[in-house]
Amino acid sequence: MGKVLAIVSQKGGVGKTTTAVNLAAAFARRGLKTLLVDTDPQGSVRYGAGLRKGHATAGFSDYLDGTRPLRDVILPTALPWLRVILAGSVSDSADHTLYQRRVADGTLLPELLETARARCHVVIVDTPPGLGPIVRGVLALSQHVIVPLQAEPLALQTTPQILRGIQDLVSRNPELTLDGLLLTMVDAHSPSSMRVVEYVRAHVPRHLVLDTMVPRSEAPSEAFAAGQPVVLRDPGDAASQAYVNLAAQLADRFQ
Amino acid sequence: MGKVLAIVSQKGGVGKTTTAVNLAAAFARRGLKTLLVDTDPQGSVRYGAGLRKGHATAGFSDYLDGTRPLRDVILPTALPWLRVILAGSVSDSADHTLYQRRVADGTLLPELLETARARCHVVIVDTPPGLGPIVRGVLALSQHVIVPLQAEPLALQTTPQILRGIQDLVSRNPELTLDGLLLTMVDAHSPSSMRVVEYVRAHVPRHLVLDTMVPRSEAPSEAFAAGQPVVLRDPGDAASQAYVNLAAQLADRFQ
Ligand SMILES: Nc1ncnc2c1ncn2[C@@H]1O[C@H](COP(=O)(O)OP(=O)(O)OP(=O)(O)O)[C@@H](O)[C@H]1O
Ligand SMILES: Nc1ncnc2c1ncn2[C@@H]1O[C@H](COP(=O)(O)OP(=O)(O)OP(=O)(O)O)[C@@H](O)[C@H]1O
Numbered sequence: 355m356g357k358v359l360a361i362v363s364q365k366g367g368v369g370k371t372t373t374a375v376n377l378a379a380a381f382a383r384r385g386l387k388t389l390l391v392d393t394d395p396q397g398s399v400r401y402g403a404g405l406r407k408g409h410a411t412a413g414f415s416d417y418l419d420g421t422r423p424l425r426d427v428i429l430p431t432a433l434p435w436l437r438v439i440l441a442g443s444v445s446d447s448a449d450h451t452l453y454q455r456r457v458a459d460g461t462l463l464p465e466l467l468e469t470a471r472a473r474c475h476v477v478i479v480d481t482p483p484g485l486g487p488i489v490r491g492v493l494a495l496s497q498h499v500i501v502p503l504q505a506e507p508l509a510l511q512t513t514p515q516i517l518r519g520i521q522d523l524v525s526r527n528p529e530l531t532l533d534g535l536l537l538t539m540v541d542a543h544s545p546s547s548m549r550v551v552e553y554v555r556a557h558v559p560r561h562l563v564l565d566t567m568v569p570r571s572e573a574p575s576e577a578f579a580a581g582q583p584v585v586l587r588d589p590g591d592a593a594s595q596a597y598v599n600l601a602a603q604l605a606d607r608f609q
Numbered sequence: 610m611g612k613v614l615a616i617v618s619q620k621g622g623v624g625k626t627t628t629a630v631n632l633a634a635a636f637a638r639r640g641l642k643t644l645l646v647d648t649d650p651q652g653s654v655r656y657g658a659g660l661r662k663g664h665a666t667a668g669f670s671d672y673l674d675g676t677r678p679l680r681d682v683i684l685p686t687a688l689p690w691l692r693v694i695l696a697g698s699v700s701d702s703a704d705h706t707l708y709q710r711r712v713a714d715g716t717l718l719p720e721l722l723e724t725a726r727a728r729c730h731v732v733i734v735d736t737p738p739g740l741g742p743i744v745r746g747v748l749a750l751s752q753h754v755i756v757p758l759q760a761e762p763l764a765l766q767t768t769p770q771i772l773r774g775i776q777d778l779v780s781r782n783p784e785l786t787l788d789g790l791l792l793t794m795v796d797a798h799s800p801s802s803m804r805v806v807e808y809v810r811a812h813v814p815r816h817l818v819l820d821t822m823v824p825r826s827e828a829p830s831e832a833f834a835a836g837q838p839v840v841l842r843d844p845g846d847a848a849s850q851a852y853v854n855l856a857a858q859l860a861d862r863f864q
């Protein structure tokens with residue numbers, strides 16, 4: 355039985371989608387059967403997952419509202435062991451209230467994850483920023499969660515609140531463990547960025563901070579422009595190597 | 610009668626809070642009576658608005674749930690014409706469902722904005738990432754909206770959706786105009802960042818893109834670490850100057 359790994363943060367723009375896409379690709383490269391699911395109405399996974407040209411755009415929201423069966427929304431990618439479910443047509447609508455309710459209250463998300471866990475080693479779920487109904491609905495059904503923490507002073511200020519929110523959600527789901535905070539966009543040339551790293555290493559309990567840190571780099575942004583995971587597009591880049599190392603470190607939790 | 614200016618984006622981490630705080634400080638420096646309201650449960654405004662040490666932390670959410678009167682939550686800052694309303698105790702709670710409902714459906718937000726418009730030239734409202742009930746509730750009562758657009762390929766990919774969402778919200782409120790997209794974190798040394806700028810200038814109708822662009826700079830992050838708006842802490846910095854120029858360009862819309 356595979357496990358569900360959610361990527362969550364209340365703060366926006368911290369690298370949730372970048373982490374979800376690249377961890378998924380790195381796991382698949384190691385031979386883990388991997389499914390990547392985009393629950394964020396923004397639908398950013400679509401732009402970075404290495405899908406084939408002309409791919410279908412129906413996704414998770416179309417499965418939830420009953421207009422598409424599951425097999426229609428599971429898309430192949432450039433990697434044999436990586437499949438992707440996009441956010442779907444919710445990305446084209448302006449009002450997400452109904453979609454949020456379906457994620458939080460419906461029975462289709464549990465069914466989807468049960469089916470996926472039966473067929474895969476790991477199901478990685480990208481989520482929207484915040485601790486709203488979508489994130490709560492996903493975490494209620496997850497076994498693992500990683501919280502990207504951007505190495506910026508402001509992201510640090512809101513960390514206690516994020517940890518409190520996650521602890522609250524972890525307490526409601528006995529199967530859920532916090533794998534840790536993942537420091538992202540660590541900029542060795544920026545004193546304020548390095549102060550954040552030092553503060554986290556000194557003040558957050560060691561078991562809550564992943565050893566791997568993802569450095570700030572041009573490559574993830576260029577990979578999005580090219581529509582691919584950076585671990586595939588630019589494997590020699592330091593950010594790519596960080597995601598590959600992270601996958602190596604976490605892989606045995608999912609086999 | 611003053612006007613309400615909302616700072617909105619579906620994408621996270623694009624500079625909404627940085628723009629709200631610095632535009633508010635720059636307007637106040639020009640002598641406009643300015644109120645800055647934080648409606649985002651993350652409560653990031655608190656860390657960048659230049660509040661006095663030991664300031665009260667009750668705020669907008671405490672006014673909404675009836676535990677505080679308005680005069681208790683309006684806080685003075687280092688600038689005579691700038692007052693701030695923080696997010697308040699919602700920042701300390703893990704579940705924001707009730708808070709979201711109060712913002713979207715209650716009568717207290719309209720009352721607060723009416724009172725503020727009677728006393729100020731401009732009320733700047735920071736919002737959480739997304740197009741959820743808080744953003745919709747705020748935009749229904751606003752006269753102006755600015756959408757920060759991070760000069761990154763991925764932020765560009767989701768722009769059509771953000772513009773569609775905003776157009777939908779603008780169509781529901783005849784008083785609301787989109788002042789424009791504000792390009793932020795523009796990195797002259799990054800080819801992918803400059804490609805985003807060129808693309809936006811070439812493809813988005815000119816009247817929808819503000820002339821001012823905010824360059825990527827260390828100074829806004831360091832200003833958050835110091836708890837102040839960057840326009841006050843480091844007025845010579847290029848990002849500060851961009852916000853000051855933007856305030857000069859927009860000021861006559863609010864007097
Ligand atoms: N290591 C890195 N170095 C530099 N830029 C990065 C890095 N990782 C991600 N980025 C860029 O930072 C931006 C934010 O990343 P991303 O969209 O993955 O964050 P997010 O948390 O998913 O955002 P949202 O809250 O909007 O969902 C993107 O433009 C991405 O290309
Ligand atoms: N011009 C800039 N150059 C470099 N960094 C910047 C700039 N403006 C803002 N930042 C930094 O980028 C990060 C994101 O900015 P900010 O928090 O204002 O975005 P936001 O859209 O309000 O995020 P959220 O979606 O979480 O509310 C912060 O760490 C901030 O210090």
Ligand SMILES: [Mg+2]
Pocket residue numbers: 370371372394398480481
């Ligand atoms: Mg994302």
Ligand SMILES: [Mg+2]
Pocket residue numbers: 625626627649653736737
């Ligand atoms: Mg913000």
